[in-house]
Amino acid sequence: xxxxxxxxxxxxxxxxxxxxxxxxxxxxxxxxxxxxxxxxxxxxxxxxxxxxxxxxxxxxxxxxxxxxxxxxxxxxxxxxxxxxxxxxxxxxxxxxxxxxxxxxxxxxxxxxxxxxxxxxxxxxxxxxxxxxxxxxxxxxxxxxxxxxxxxxxxxxxxxxxxxxxxxxxxxxxxxxxxxxxxxxxxxxxxxxxxxxxxxxxxxxxxxxxxxxxxxxxxxxxxxxxxxxxxxxxxxxxxxxxxxxxxxxxxxxxxxxxxxxxxxxxxxxxxxxxxxxxxxxxxxxxxxxxxxxxxxxxxxxxxxxxxxxxxxxxxxxxxxxxxxxxxxxxxxxxxxxxxxxxxxxxxxxxxxxxxxxxxxxxxxxxxxxxxxxxxxxxxxxxxxxxxxxxxxxxxxxxxxxxxxxxxxxxxxxxxxxxxxxxxxxxxxxxxxxxxxxxxxxxxxxxxxxxxxxx
Amino acid sequence: xxxxxxxxxxxxxxxxxxxxxxxxxxxxxxxxxxxxxxxxxxxxxxxxxxxxxxxxxxxxxxxxxxxxxxxxxxxxxxxxxxxxxxxxxxxxxxxxxxxxxxxxxxxxxxxxxxxxxxxxxxxxxxxxxxxxxxxxxxxxxxxxxxxxxxxxxxxxxxxxxxxxxxxxxxxxxxxxxxxxxxxxxxxxxxxxxxxxxxxxxxxxxxxxxxxxxxxxxxxxxxxxxxxxxxxxxxxxxxxxxxxxxxxxxxxxxxxxxxxxxxxxxxxxxxxxxxxxxxxxxxxxxxxxxxxxxxxxxxxxxxxxxxxxxxxxxxxxxxxxxxxxxxxxxxxxxxxxxxxxxxxxxxxxxxxxxxxxxxxxxxxxxxxxxxxxxxxxxxxxxxxxxxxxxxxxxxxxxxxxxxxxxxxxxxxxxxxxxxxxxxxxxxxxxxxxxxxxx
Numbered sequence: 001x002x003x004x005x006x007x008x009x010x011x012x013x014x015x016x017x018x019x020x021x022x023x024x025x026x027x028x029x030x031x032x033x034x035x036x037x038x039x040x041x042x043x044x045x046x047x048x049x050x051x052x053x054x055x056x057x058x059x060x061x062x063x064x065x066x067x068x069x070x071x072x073x074x075x076x077x078x079x080x081x082x083x084x085x086x087x088x089x090x091x092x093x094x095x096x097x098x099x100x101x102x103x104x105x106x107x108x109x110x111x112x113x114x115x116x117x118x119x120x121x122x123x124x125x126x127x128x129x130x131x132x133x134x135x136x137x138x139x140x141x142x143x144x145x146x147x148x149x150x151x152x153x154x155x156x157x158x159x160x161x162x163x164x165x166x167x168x169x170x171x172x173x174x175x176x177x178x179x180x181x182x183x184x185x186x187x188x189x190x191x192x193x194x195x196x197x198x199x200x201x202x203x204x205x206x207x208x209x210x211x212x213x214x215x216x217x218x219x220x221x222x223x224x225x226x227x228x229x230x231x232x233x234x235x236x237x238x239x240x241x242x243x244x245x246x247x248x249x250x251x252x253x254x255x256x257x258x259x260x261x262x263x264x265x266x267x268x269x270x271x272x273x274x275x276x277x278x279x280x281x282x283x284x285x286x287x288x289x290x291x292x293x294x295x296x297x298x299x300x301x302x303x304x305x306x307x308x309x310x311x312x313x314x315x316x317x318x319x320x321x322x323x324x325x326x327x328x329x330x331x332x333x334x335x336x337x338x339x340x341x342x343x344x345x346x347x348x349x350x351x352x353x354x355x356x357x358x359x360x361x362x363x364x365x366x367x368x369x370x371x372x373x374x375x376x377x378x379x380x381x382x383x384x385x386x387x388x389x390x391x392x393x394x395x396x397x398x399x400x401x402x403x404x405x406x407x408x409x410x411x412x413x414x415x416x417x418x419x420x421x422x423x424x425x426x427x428x429x430x431x432x433x434x435x436x437x438x439x440x441x442x443x444x445x446x447x448x449x450x451x452x453x
Numbered sequence: 454x455x456x457x458x459x460x461x462x463x464x465x466x467x468x469x470x471x472x473x474x475x476x477x478x479x480x481x482x483x484x485x486x487x488x489x490x491x492x493x494x495x496x497x498x499x500x501x502x503x504x505x506x507x508x509x510x511x512x513x514x515x516x517x518x519x520x521x522x523x524x525x526x527x528x529x530x531x532x533x534x535x536x537x538x539x540x541x542x543x544x545x546x547x548x549x550x551x552x553x554x555x556x557x558x559x560x561x562x563x564x565x566x567x568x569x570x571x572x573x574x575x576x577x578x579x580x581x582x583x584x585x586x587x588x589x590x591x592x593x594x595x596x597x598x599x600x601x602x603x604x605x606x607x608x609x610x611x612x613x614x615x616x617x618x619x620x621x622x623x624x625x626x627x628x629x630x631x632x633x634x635x636x637x638x639x640x641x642x643x644x645x646x647x648x649x650x651x652x653x654x655x656x657x658x659x660x661x662x663x664x665x666x667x668x669x670x671x672x673x674x675x676x677x678x679x680x681x682x683x684x685x686x687x688x689x690x691x692x693x694x695x696x697x698x699x700x701x702x703x704x705x706x707x708x709x710x711x712x713x714x715x716x717x718x719x720x721x722x723x724x725x726x727x728x729x730x731x732x733x734x735x736x737x738x739x740x741x742x743x744x745x746x747x748x749x750x751x752x753x754x755x756x757x758x759x760x761x762x763x764x765x766x767x768x769x770x771x772x773x774x775x776x777x778x779x780x781x782x783x784x785x786x787x788x789x790x791x792x793x794x795x796x797x798x799x800x801x802x803x804x805x806x807x808x809x810x811x812x813x814x815x816x817x818x819x820x821x822x823x824x825x826x827x828x829x830x831x832x833x834x835x836x837x838x839x840x841x842x843x844x845x846x847x848x849x850x851x852x853x854x855x856x857x858x859x860x861x862x863x864x865x866x867x868x869x870x871x872x873x874x875x876x877x878x879x880x881x882x883x884x885x886x887x888x889x890x
Contacts, residue, residue, distance in 0.1 A: 039522050045805060
């Protein structure tokens with residue numbers, strides 16, 4: 001344990017401690033472990049795990065391929081449905097998706113390790129740079145994909161497979177979206193997000209333009225003028241405000257920025273963290289921020305969530321992970337004001353909450369926690385700048401079951417659409433399916449007219 | 454507490470578990486360890502005639518197949534008989550027998566198919582104090598190319614001849630070990646009996662190639678890029694061995710001939726199955742070579758617990774008990790009707806019963822009931838084949854239930870006939886019709 005000095009400081013730990021703390025959360029399976037793990041799969045018919053996967057990967061098949069010594073074939077099975085299968089293997093909350101559905105849970109309360117097996121196969125294929133897809137004959141059609149996150153990358157790849165030219169416009173320095181900026185470091189070590197972007201793009205026919213932001217650098221009508229179709233995979237660029245006194249004090253930070261900075265740091269020793277950190281929120285972002293604050297050397301980290309445990313969006317596994325790292329999770333606490341001293345955070349005052357008549361309300365009781373660093377993880381918002389007349393509902397883009405927006409030639413998917421699930425894997429599914437829809441429309445348009453006698 | 458003492462053709466051992474003639478019984482060191490671990494007897498690794506010993510390959514001798522989690526299911530070998538000097542073996546056998554007088558020690562012998570060869574080795578073996586001899590007519594590789602082992606075992610006349618010599622030149626009980634690499638196991642068994650053998654032991658190993666290296670295209674085990682068929686053993690051969698034991702046990706010509714059962718015996722349960730199918734004791738090799746000698750403790754306690762639970766006091770109470778129930782197909786009761794039943798509480802909903810039945814059999818198991826994933830046997834389609842039971846990963850989740858006489862078989866629309874009726878009298882049997890006319 002390094003310094004416990006109060007204040008937001010970097011370099012609290014030794015280099016060795018940083019390296020250890022931010023290493024792979026689940027080390028990859030070696031060949032023997034993969035064979036043992038794959039032996040447990042029953043090769044179910046119409047497998048529940050497959051139904052539970054938003055991208056419908058043929059899980060029994062890819063696991064059987066691993067068990068028969070064919071990890072390359074296994075990776076092919078995975079990528080057929082999910083070209084970002086490598087990242088999904090790392091970040092999917094499998095405990096609430098495929099692994100929750102595994103029949104081994106019924107049999108012996110321990111599912112097949114589907115996520116780790118998927119990583120095993122995809123890692124081998126990517127390490128060997130095995131490419132499974134070739135571009136079809138160029139169609140001469142061009143599609144703009146806005147946002148290089150999971151939805152945009154999946155969409156672009158599938159469009160490239162179909163022979164369309166794709167230009168991806170992304171607002172940030174690097175492609176990858178949340179995979180690059182929004183996932184805890186220990187879930188995706190060794191710059192995996194960029195390696196995956198490179199792997200996806202290597203099919204060719206996809207041009208990426210970084211630092212290009214919709215509404216700032218170009219408009220949707222520019223895109224529609226230049227391209228035959230547009231896919232919006234914009235993600236959620238905004239964050240909710242706390243709307244509490246003292247929010248502007250030094251030491252109050254958005255958790256997404258904290259996480260992004262961590263991901264962009266080589267050594268992590270340059271990322272400052274408080275001695276006593278309070279994280280506000282109950283989702284995956286809150287957990288990722290809290291755990292990493294602890295790993296950076298914070299002495300105390302407390303997650304405060306305004307509802308009960310059962311309402312937390314963070315999975316049970318994530319909550320347990322946080323607890324195992326020494327993060328305290330407290331429920332039924334809602335921020336009332338940030339206590340500042342000399343313009344810096346000194347603590348947080350919280351209202352106790354309860355549910356009354358189905359509504360969240362305060363009990364009148366308050367409490368305070370000493371803190372020098374407050375991380376807000378109270379939800380992200382969609383910033384609809386530059387979308388013009390596209391129909392929104394509840395602040396998100398409305399799409400039909402093929403991913404079409406209300407505007408002709410414009411599709412959307414991922415977190416920015418209504419019904420988005422805040423999951424990488426769901427974004428991939430939406431991007432992929434939108435590409436299929438776009439392809440159908442473009443193919444129909446390029447059919448030569450048939451003379452009718 | 455069940456009495457496991459074994460008396461096999463007059464050879465006494467504290468339990469019916471012997472180690473078969475094989476690498477684990479090649480020298481005193483191993484056999485002493487086996488006896489310490491609790492084995493009832495050993496058949497010493499096969500002795501050859503006096504002179505320069507045989508040589509083995511200097512590369513791999515074993516090939517294998519595996520099940521889940523690399524559990525060894527089948528092993529084959531291309532090792533020959535003992536490659537140690539005859540007199541070294543004889544000296545060690547004598548010493549071991551002196552050290553362990555309550556254990557059975559049998560000498561396995563393989564010498565050329567000439568009267569003098571047998572006549573000269575038998576007194577040397579007798580002098581060790583061994584309890585009996587086993588004639589190795591089974592070894593399927595190497596030695597058979599030299600006119601010994603399976604080359605003898607595949608010709609009933611040779612078997613009879615050699616057994617006769619042995620009975621003539623020794624007072625020791627003679628156990629004739631049979632090769633399974635023949636069409637009808639009853640023929641060599643009958644020949645051995647005609648020659649006067651005291652018992653038969655079976656099966657020896659089965660001709661086999663366990664696998665082929667797909668990089669070098671060499672069979673495994675590969676010796677400098679080439680492979681030879683080996684002798685197959687281990688759990689995978691048990692069903693073949695059980696059938697051959699039963700065939701001899703129920704053959705009128707060999708009925709009552711003592712049998713030492715061999716072939717894939719890995720647990721007490723395997724051993725018990727051989728005993729009830731007519732074996733007087735059992736011999737084990739692959740299980741010991743996989744797990745070490747300690748497994749005999751599981752076998753002893755398992756057999757004992759089962760006998761206690763069922764009220765069987767001695768081995769005589771169980772030996773051969775299943776033999777009367779081994780029948781020819783034509784005598785099976787065609788009026789017995791069974792249906793599969795799925796225990797919904799035990800079902801984990803893997804769907805394997807459904808897809809096995811749907812794709813490959815009788816379309817008799819549902820996938821959905823009222824839109825919910827639910828696997829249920831449709832009795833009007835179920836022919837009672839038992840495939841679903843065998844593919845289900847959960848033990849006892851699917852069971853076969855015999856329909857009571859008088860109840861309706863929904864598949865045929867007929868009530869279950871209480872009377873026994875078999876193919877020999879079935880109206881569809883042309884032979885039966887002929888008889889009726």
